[in-house]
Amino acid sequence: MCGKFRLLAACSLMALVTVSCATQNDKNTSGIPQEENETLESYNRGMFKFNYQIDKYVLKPVAKGYRAVTTPYVRERVNNALANIKEPISAFNHLLQGEFKESGINLSRLAINSTLGLAGMYDVAGGWGLQQSKAGFDDTLAKWCVKDGPFIVLPLFGPATPRSTVGMIVDAVTNPIYLATLDAPSSTEDKVSYGYTAISVIAFRESTLDLLDDLERNSVDFYTTMRSAFLQNRQNKGCLNGNENASYDFDFGYEEEDQIFDEMEAD
Numbered sequence: 001m002c003g004k005f006r007l008l009a010a011c012s013l014m015a016l017v018t019v020s021c022a023t024q025n026d027k028n029t030s031g032i033p034q035e036e037n038e039t040l041e042s043y044n045r046g047m048f049k050f051n052y053q054i055d056k057y058v059l060k061p062v063a064k065g066y067r068a069v070t071t072p073y074v075r076e077r078v079n080n081a082l083a084n085i086k087e088p089i090s091a092f093n094h095l096l097q098g099e100f101k102e103s104g105i106n107l108s109r110l111a112i113n114s115t116l117g118l119a120g121m122y123d124v125a126g127g128w129g130l131q132q133s134k135a136g137f138d139d140t141l142a143k144w145c146v147k148d149g150p151f152i153v154l155p156l157f158g159p160a161t162p163r164s165t166v167g168m169i170v171d172a173v174t175n176p177i178y179l180a181t182l183d184a185p186s187s188t189e190d191k192v193s194y195g196y197t198a199i200s201v202i203a204f205r206e207s208t209l210d211l212l213d214d215l216e217r218n219s220v221d222f223y224t225t226m227r228s229a230f231l232q233n234r235q236n237k238g239c240l241n242g243n244e245n246a247s248y249d250f251d252f253g254y255e256e257e258d259q260i261f262d263e264m265e266a267d
Contacts, residue, residue, distance in 0.1 A: 087106045142238065
């Protein structure tokens with residue numbers, strides 16, 4: 001258990017310190033990530049390049065290998081099982097948002113798919129009309145009108161905002177895998193936790209191979225493209241009072257070219 005706490009503490013500290021440093025230079029009070037100042041953009045681009053290299057030489061090759069040795073059928077079973085594990089997280093956050101029906105559906109899906117669906121590998125509940133409704137703590141904070149904050153790039157974790165970072169940490173400590181192994185022997189908890197994390201990361205990276213390759217090929221500035229895509233994907237998160245967050249206005253046609261993509265390729 002100590003190993004798990006040390007790992008979580010290290011990840012949380014790394015993420016929150018990065019958020020804190022980024023936020024110190026940001027005076028935004030609107031709740032919408034504002035355009036980066038020079039200091040923040042310089043940091044983000046440097047961290048994006050670091051993450052890019054990790055992905056290029058480690059994650060992407062492993063994800064390609066995973067795709068090569070598995071079939072779409074097998075990958076779907078793995079993705080379904082991973083999604084089933086996270087049903088309690090969605091149920092918890094729907095409950096916090098006052099969405100009791102959705103929370104009940106999440107719990108029903110968990111019960112049905114964990115049993116009849118063979119540990120979640122088959123989405124039996126979906127076939128019965130109980131469709132998946134994902135929710136994380138980031139969504140809960142957005143629902144309660146907590147401001148998003150500036151765009152930041154976290155080491156290893158990638159694009160984020162202060163609110164999404166907090167959401168990620170809370171989701172991690174409420175994950176059933178984490179909770180189920182709290183009292184397990186250190187050797188067992190490490191094997192389960194690291195195994196689950198590795199499978200989750202590889203499966204997720206495999207699912208984004210084609211999308212990210214396409215974005216990279218069609219980007220003048222890959223960093224700006226990823227930043228725009230990330231922020232635009234967050235614009236539908238709204239408040240309980242009915243006021244939706246204002247739309248982000250990011251243009252995919254860049255006014256000035258940047259050399260970071262060429263530098264990445266050269267490296």
